[in-house]
Amino acid sequence: xxxxxxxxxxxxxxxxxxxxxxxxxxxxxxxxxxxxxxxxxxxxxxxxxxxxxxxxxxxxxxxxxxxxxxxxxxxxxxxxxxxxxxxxxxxxxxxxxxxxxxxxxxxxx
Amino acid sequence: xxxxxxxxxxxxxxxxxxxxxxxxxxxxxxxxxxxxxxxxxxxxxxxxxxxxxxxxxxxxxxxxxxxxxxxxxxxxxxxxxxxxxxxxxxxxxxxxxxxxxxxxxxxxxxxxxxxx
Numbered sequence: 119x120x121x122x123x124x125x126x127x128x129x130x131x132x133x134x135x136x137x138x139x140x141x142x143x144x145x146x147x148x149x150x151x152x153x154x155x156x157x158x159x160x161x162x163x164x165x166x167x168x169x170x171x172x173x174x175x176x177x178x179x180x181x182x183x184x185x186x187x188x189x190x191x192x193x194x195x196x197x198x199x200x201x202x203x204x205x206x207x208x209x210x211x212x213x214x215x216x217x218x219x220x221x222x223x224x225x226x227x
Numbered sequence: 228x229x230x231x232x233x234x235x236x237x238x239x240x241x242x243x244x245x246x247x248x249x250x251x252x253x254x255x256x257x258x259x260x261x262x263x264x265x266x267x268x269x270x271x272x273x274x275x276x277x278x279x280x281x282x283x284x285x286x287x288x289x290x291x292x293x294x295x296x297x298x299x300x301x302x303x304x305x306x307x308x309x310x311x312x313x314x315x316x317x318x319x320x321x322x323x324x325x326x327x328x329x330x331x332x333x334x335x336x337x338x339x340x341x342x343x
Contacts, residue, residue, distance in 0.1 A: 120269070159319060159334035162332060205270070207332075213258055213275070213323070215260070215272070215321075216272060217269045
């Protein structure tokens, strides 16, 4: 079952914040987050392995609520370079990564 | 992390023909994954390829249509057989990044296939 992401699209001005949510109907082993720019392959951002875990990467951080089978990606003080499509990826078991529906993020000056 | 060379980068093919996509990894990996990304859509897992055994296909994908080879720990091919316009997509191979947990998956640059 494909994880569902919300919102489907976000438009921001530089410096604004955004939250992208990922929800799965299955129990999760881990949650990944990727960013894909147009015409390029997805690029790994971070992985969360434990329920309730939070991780940070510069101004991008994420949380994982294992019980609710949900994860959220937090983008703070957005930059133009943050534009792209964000995908969560979930592993119900190790070594089988299923991608979410995707969220298109556009950051304008 | 691992570096993947994927080719061809793009191709335009006639319906009814087949195309083989190659992925070469710069280090040995146990599993390689093949994904399809239709225009404007998310990535869909086609199959997982282990060296020395038959690939494991996801629901909706069959070996006759998408045969996969995995002759060694650094190389895999995906063939798209008897193509139709509905097969027009980007096909990507992927491996778990080296370094263990916490490094995610690395992707090849993709093959953009157009079937006419």
